[in-house]
Amino acid sequence: xxxxxxxxxxxxxxxxxxxxxxxxxxxxxxxxxxxxxxxxxxxxxxxxxxxxxxxxxxxxxxxxxxxxxxxxxxxxxxxxxxxxxxxxxxxxxxxxxxxxxxxxxxxxxxxxxxxxxxxxxxxxxxxxxxxxxxxxxxxxxxxxxxxxxxxxxxxxxxxxxxxxxxx
Amino acid sequence: xxxxxxxxxxxxxxxxxxxxxxxxxxxxxxxxxxxxxxxxxxxxxxxxxxxxxxxxxxxxxxxxxxxxxxxxxxxxxxxxxxxxxxxxxxxxxxxxxxxxxxxxxxxxxxxxxxxxxxxxxxxxxxxxxxxxxxxxxxxxxxxx
Numbered sequence: 051x052x053x054x055x056x057x058x059x060x061x062x063x064x065x066x067x068x069x070x071x072x073x074x075x076x077x078x079x080x081x082x083x084x085x086x087x088x089x090x091x092x093x094x095x096x097x098x099x100x101x102x103x104x105x106x107x108x109x110x111x112x113x114x115x116x117x118x119x120x121x122x123x124x125x126x127x128x129x130x131x132x133x134x135x136x137x138x139x140x141x142x143x144x145x146x147x148x149x150x151x152x153x154x155x156x157x158x159x160x161x162x163x164x165x166x167x168x169x170x171x172x173x174x175x176x177x178x179x180x181x182x183x184x185x186x187x188x189x190x191x192x193x194x195x196x197x198x199x200x201x202x203x204x205x206x207x208x209x210x211x212x213x214x215x216x217x
Numbered sequence: 218x219x220x221x222x223x224x225x226x227x228x229x230x231x232x233x234x235x236x237x238x239x240x241x242x243x244x245x246x247x248x249x250x251x252x253x254x255x256x257x258x259x260x261x262x263x264x265x266x267x268x269x270x271x272x273x274x275x276x277x278x279x280x281x282x283x284x285x286x287x288x289x290x291x292x293x294x295x296x297x298x299x300x301x302x303x304x305x306x307x308x309x310x311x312x313x314x315x316x317x318x319x320x321x322x323x324x325x326x327x328x329x330x331x332x333x334x335x336x337x338x339x340x341x342x343x344x345x346x347x348x349x350x351x352x353x354x355x356x357x358x359x360x361x
Contacts, residue, residue: 093230100237107244127343131351132254179255184340188333188361191342195360199260206358207255210343 127184129210138177138207139167141194143186148194157193164201181209256346261330261359275319275329275354279345281336283307287315290330292323307341309348316352332359 123145142149149155150163168176178198182191198206273292279285283302289295296319300311320326329349333342342358349356 093234097230097233097237100234100241104237104240104244107241107248110248126253127340129254129256129343129347131347132256135253135255182339184338184343186339187335188337188339188342189335191339192335192361195260195358199360203260205257205259207257208343208346209253209255212252212254 124181124183125185126181126209126211128213130213132210132212135179135207135209136177138179139164140179140181143182143190157197160193160197161200164198164203168201168203176203177207178203178205179207179209256343256350256356258331258346259355259357261332261357272328273323273326275316275326275349277329277331277345277349279307279331279333279337279341281334283337283341285312285345287312287319289319289323289326292326294322296323307345309344312345313348313352316349316354320352320354327353327355328357329354330357330359335361 124143140151141155142152144154146154148157148160150160150167155163164178180191180194195206271291274290276288276290277285278288283306285300285302285307287296287298287300289297298315300308300315302308316329331342331346331349333345346356346358
């Protein structure tokens, strides 16, 4: 029984191989001559480069202390040496006028608002960051300087771009 | 007899590369390439100390033609100089030279007051203040 079953299986295999040979007489020869060409990319070095890039970008992002985002419509003045900006109250010159921390502010209210903000942050040093277009005249900037003088603010930080990083 | 199966220990790096490239794209898109810096300027009005002897101060007046007039206040030797504008802009090179000379000649010269004209552009004012600050001078601004 077992012998006959094995014989039958052998016959089937012989038939399969003969069919294969009829269908493609060159196939057997081709299989024998085929060389294994390797097209493997050296991925390890690529992964290394990517990892270094990712680490650099991550380190750059996390050590970045800037709190002020440059307004797209404002061309900041260019200076040769600028210190980094820390946290503070931002006063921006917009097309409509001046804005204190993003909210439009009237000139007659400015002194009171600055005084209030200064009182709120009594424990810490009050930083007033002025962000204005480089083409405005001093006449337009003057109300801010006067108002801050009246509010008792002793220094300002004028936002600027360091030379070489022109916007 | 069954053949022993071959076990591949190769790491599949493709998903790893995918993940890293997505990470890099995200970081590059979110990175801020223009760093905003600042110039710290003192208020020119008030805040004077009650010292017995006033310290020398450079008075820097920028006129409407962008000429810079320099004078010394509270100094032993008086000084006055005008730095003519160059192509309608303040001549920063000459200003730097004059300030360096003044600093070397005058003792305790550590402050400067900038008085721009009402028509002076913000950029010109900042450039002048930048030159003064680079000469280790504390700068104050005077309102109109």
